[in-house]
Amino acid sequence: MKDFSREEIDHVLDTAEKLEPVARGIEKSRLLDGKIIALLFFEPSTRTRLSFETAIQRLGGQIINLGSVEASSVMKGENLADTIRVISKYADLIVMRHPQDGSAHMASEFSSVPIINGGDGSIHHPTQTFLDLYTIRRESHLEGLKITMAGDLKYGRTVHSLCHALSLYGAEMTFVSPPELRMPSEIVRDMERRNIKVRETDSFENVIGDTEVLYMTRVQQERFPDPEEYEKVKNKLKLTGELLEGAAPDLKILHPLPRVNEIAPEVDDTPYACYFQQAFYGVPTRMALLALAMGVIE
Amino acid sequence: MKDKRDLKVQAIGNGTVIDHIEAGQALNVLRILGISANCQGTVSFLMNAPGAKGRKDVVKIEGRELNVEELNRISLIAPNATVNIIRDFEVLQKKNVVLPTYVEGVVRCINPNCISNSTEPIKSKFSVVRSEGGGVVLRCLYCEHAISENIAEHLV
Numbered sequence A: 001m002k003d004f005s006r007e008e009i010d011h012v013l014d015t016a017e018k019l020e021p022v023a024r025g026i027e028k029s030r031l032l033d034g035k036i037i038a039l040l041f042f043e044p045s046t047r048t049r050l051s052f053e054t055a056i057q058r059l060g061g062q063i064i065n066l067g068s069v070e071a072s073s074v075m076k077g078e079n080l081a082d083t084i085r086v087i088s089k090y091a092d093l094i095v096m097r098h099p100q101d102g103s104a105h106m107a108s109e110f111s112s113v114p115i116i117n118g119g120d121g122s123i124h125h126p127t128q129t130f131l132d133l134y135t136i137r138r139e140s141h142l143e144g145l146k147i148t149m150a151g152d153l154k155y156g157r158t159v160h161s162l163c164h165a166l167s168l169y170g171a172e173m174t175f176v177s178p179p180e181l182r183m184p185s186e187i188v189r190d191m192e193r194r195n196i197k198v199r200e201t202d203s204f205e206n207v208i209g210d211t212e213v214l215y216m217t218r219v220q221q222e223r224f225p226d227p228e229e230y231e232k233v234k235n236k237l238k239l240t241g242e243l244l245e246g247a248a249p250d251l252k253i254l255h256p257l258p259r260v261n262e263i264a265p266e267v268d269d270t271p272y273a274c275y276f277q278q279a280f281y282g283v284p285t286r287m288a289l290l291a292l293a294m295g296v297i298e
Numbered sequence B: 001m002k003d004k005r006d007l008k009v010q011a012i013g014n015g016t017v018i019d020h021i022e023a024g025q026a027l028n029v030l031r032i033l034g035i036s037a038n039c040q041g042t043v044s045f046l047m048n049a050p051g052a053k054g055r056k057d058v059v060k061i062e063g064r065e066l067n068v069e070e071l072n073r074i075s076l077i078a079p080n081a082t083v084n085i086i087r088d089f090e091v092l093q094k095k096n097v098v099l100p101t102y103v104e105g106v107v108r109c110i111n112p113n114c115i116s117n118s119t120e121p122i123k124s125k126f127s128v129v130r131s132e133g134g135g136v137v138l139r140c141l142y143c144e145h146a147i148s149e150n151i152a153e154h155l156v
């Protein structure tokens, strides 16, 4: 994500906006007519995969699939480089997801067709960041945003990429997390160097009223060796209807999903809840990325 | 001709002398240059030699003039090293090593989950930058992990 300039991000988001009626099924598109797109998912993912499939079909493209990893040649010991060399001879574009960090970058060295990274390892998931940015732009605003990120800020890759991307637009950032899961100091320092105002705290107190976008993330139990400690943290970072009483009227709540219980169900019915809308925005965003990578849109 | 009898290690006729290496890094310099027992020519080194700016190591490679790219890799672990090309027992050329902007296959990424640490047919790739504190930072082109300390410990 660090490789993208503000102009490039804006261009992707502009394109997504143009394609939104197609994503909604209101308009038809043949942009990917006659194109074959390979989905290589080397690890399970429902949302990312389905939203890519939706995006491709809405644009009239065809899909070929790896099938289950167990049944494919990957299990026969073929390396990723060879798999990519072969598949890139079949398909016009490859969307891949792989458990190892940097695998998409490597794939692009061996592929004769464009690669879209649908998430590799624990660090990069650029299409998620694009859809987060698109959601923020559609539902709030990108420029000088007052954003609060909450939950697991240490391991959550979506919040790390989002910080970098938002810093291109200027922002005020508040990080809410238990001490064990604080935003890495490298990123905090990086933000401050870019003149981003950063505030760190461990509870929602005094935060909600001053927030335009609240980006929630999941706190995973396996991060806490002590189950009691996990319960405590979980309850402290749970977003409830009560907490939202002091919210600014235009607050928007985002979550990359799946959520466990960090957002109480009563929040879903408030005008602040934006996470299901966010899931939908994954479709026009991925349509834009596909169309731009294929060169069917300038 | 300068009197070479004071040289603690035998004078060489033709080859390369790498001087002003941080004390203790001589073996790593050989490693980074890929020089091992099966290379031709004599390799000798001086460790912990007294120098004007404290203790230093010196490496002398006989019969081989290394190319610029190879030599500049040394700067990753010994930024103050100087390289002297020796011909006919005389110092023909003397230059400082320059930090490269990119290195391939020299250092291993510290992220165990990085694709460059797998069995895939690729070499490690790093961009090289100077940190604000003046140290050297390597950033993996695959996974973006940074190595800023003990680079010598991660030589391939």
Ligand SMILES: Nc1ncnc2c1ncn2[C@@H]1O[C@H](COP(=O)(O)OP(=O)(O)O)[C@@H](O)[C@H]1O
Residues within 6 Å of the ligand: B004, B007, B010, B011, B012, B013, B017, B019, B058, B060, B084, B086, B088, B089, B090, B091, B094
């Ligand atoms: N013929 C040679 N054989 C081996 N080492 C040499 C030879 N000539 C010079 N050196 C070594 O190369 C380095 C640079 O030599 P020189 O330019 O004379 O010294 P300095 O850099 O200290 O002025 C020194 O470590 C010196 O000992």
Ligand SMILES: [Zn+2]
Residues within 6 Å of the ligand: A102, B109, B110, B111, B114, B115, B116, B140, B141, B142, B143, B144, B145
């Ligand atoms: Zn790496």
